[in-house]
Amino acid sequence: MSTRKMPQSIKTATELGPIVIFFAAYYLYDLYVATGAIMATTLGSLIVSYAYEKRIPAMPLVTAVVVTIFGGLTLYLNDDTFIKMKPTIIYALFAAALAAGLLLGKSFVKTLFGNFWDLSDTGWHQLTVRLTLFFLSLAVVNEIVWRNFSTDFWVNVKVFGFTGITFVFFMAQVPLLTKHSTKSEDSPEE
Known part of the structure; x- marks a missing residue:
C-alpha cells in the first residue's frame, strides 16, 4: 500500500x-x-x-x-479523576517538550508545521514561546476546572472551551505568521 x-x-x-x-x-x-x-x-x-x-x-x-x-x-x-487529569498531562507534556526544544535551540513547532508555514527563525521562536505558554495555561485551567466544578461543566469546557480557545489562539497568531513569513522574501519580484 x-x-x-x-x-x-x-x-x-x-x-x-x-x-x-x-x-x-x-x-x-x-x-x-x-x-x-x-x-x-x-x-x-x-x-x-x-x-x-x-x-x-x-x-x-x-x-x-x-x-x-x-x-x-x-x-x-472506576475513578474519573484519571480521565479528568488527562488534558492537564497532555498540555503539560506539550509545553515541556516545546520548552525543552527552546532550551536546546530547536523549534519543534517548526518540525511540526514547517510544511505549512515558512517563517523566519525569529518567527518560529516566538510562535514556540507562545504555544508553550498557551499549553501551560490550558493545563492550569483544566486543573482548576476539574477540581472545582461539576463533571458536566468540565466536559463542556473540555469540548467547547478548549476547542474554541485553541481556534481563537491560532487566529490571533496570524499577525505573527504574516510578519515573519519568508515566502515573500523567496518569491521573485515582478
Whole structure:
C-alpha cells in the first residue's frame, strides 16, 4: 500500500472525531462509556492516519498514549479523576517538550508545521514561546476546572472551551505568521 495524502475531510475527522464521540457518549451514557469511546476513537484515528501516511504524527501519538493510560486507569479503578487529569498531562507534556526544544535551540513547532508555514527563525521562536505558554495555561485551567466544578461543566469546557480557545489562539497568531513569513522574501519580484 503506497503513501497517500490524507483528504482534509478525513484529517478533520481524525482530529475532531474522538472529542465529538466523547461528548456524545458522555451525554447519552456517562463518563465511563465516554472514556472507552475516546480511547477507541483515538486509536482508530491513529490507524487511519497510518493507513494514509505510513507514519503517525508525534502529537496524536502522545495523546493516544496518555488517553490509553489514563482512560484505562479510569475504567479499571472506576475513578474519573484519571480521565479528568488527562488534558492537564497532555498540555503539560506539550509545553515541556516545546520548552525543552527552546532550551536546546530547536523549534519543534517548526518540525511540526514547517510544511505549512515558512517563517523566519525569529518567527518560529516566538510562535514556540507562545504555544508553550498557551499549553501551560490550558493545563492550569483544566486543573482548576476539574477540581472545582461539576463533571458536566468540565466536559463542556473540555469540548467547547478548549476547542474554541485553541481556534481563537491560532487566529490571533496570524499577525505573527504574516510578519515573519519568508515566502515573500523567496518569491521573485515582478
